Amino acid sequence: MTLRCELNINGKSRRILLVAKEEETTDHVALRLAAAILFFDLEPALDVGAGDPLLADVGFVPDLMAPDGVGGIGVWVECGNVANNKLAKVARRIKEGRLVILKENEAGGRRLREVIKKEVRNGEFIEVLAWPKEEFSRWTAALRESSHVFGEASGHSLNLVLNESAFDVQLIAC
Numbered sequence: 420m421t422l423r424c425e426l427n428i429n430g431k432s433r434r435i436l437l438v439a440k441e442e443e444t445t446d447h448v449a450l451r452l453a454a455a456i457l458f459f460d461l462e463p464a465l466d467v468g469a470g471d472p473l474l475a476d477v478g479f480v481p482d483l484m485a486p487d488g489v490g491g492i493g494v495w496v497e498c499g500n501v502a503n504n505k506l507a508k509v510a511r512r513i514k515e516g517r518l519v520i521l522k523e524n525e526a527g528g529r530r531l532r533e534v535i536k537k538e539v540r541n542g543e544f545i546e547v548l549a550w551p552k553e554e555f556s557r558w559t560a561a562l563r564e565s566s567h568v569f570g571e572a573s574g575h576s577l578n579l580v581l582n583e584s585a586f587d588v589q590l591i592a593c
Contacts, residue, residue, distance in 0.1 A: 420443075420448050420564075421436070421437070421439065422436070422452060422565075422566060423436055423566070424436075424437065424455075424565075425567045425568070426455070427570075428568070429572060429573075431460075433459070446555075448562075449555070449558055449559045449562055450482075450498035450521045450522075451465070452562070452566075454496045454519075454521055456568060456572050457521075458485055459572055460572075461485035461494060464485070465483055467480055467481055471484075477492075477513070478508060482496055482498045484496065487515065495517070495518050495519070496520070498520070498521045499522065503534060503538050503539070506518075506542075507539045510539055510541060511540070519545075520547050521549075522550070523552075523555050524550060524552040525549045525552065528549030528593030529549075531593065532593045535547070546592065548593070554588050558581065562581070562582075568580070
């Protein structure tokens with residue numbers, strides 16, 4: 420799946436291209452789009468490669484990343500399922516930035532939070548944000564190969580129109 424999106428968020432405009440990797444599902448791409456909107460004001464990199472200098476000491480690649488402006492990682496975002504090993508290592512290596520995971524629904528977010536509590540040292544610093552289940556289903560259904568999104572994103576809130584579908588979503592902190 421490839422999404423060409425024109426984003427008009429918080430009074431600024433940007434065109435983005437999200438190309439699904441071979442193993443990525445539609446839900447994963449939909450979460451990546453939501454992350455791009457949620458962190459829109461930070462101008463995140465949507466297609467980060469292993470050669471990025473910010474990732475030299477990390478050993479993993481995020482779904483989305485925003486620099487902190489002083490040579491470090493400000494926000495590292497994972498979407499959907501994430502290996503526990505990856506979470507543990509990234510959490511240790513990102514000292515000052517935020518590590519955020521977006522999940523498709525609250526139940527999945529709560530399960531992940533329990534795993535993090537048991538298996539990731541300092542896991543309380545990892546943010547797990549989940550969509551209300553019905554809203555995420557509507558979000559993925561509204562996606563088109565060429566999409567337009569306009570509205571506002573702030574904190575954990577998305578007040579948007581995706582194509583012709585309106586969304587007023589408060590992501591759930593798990």
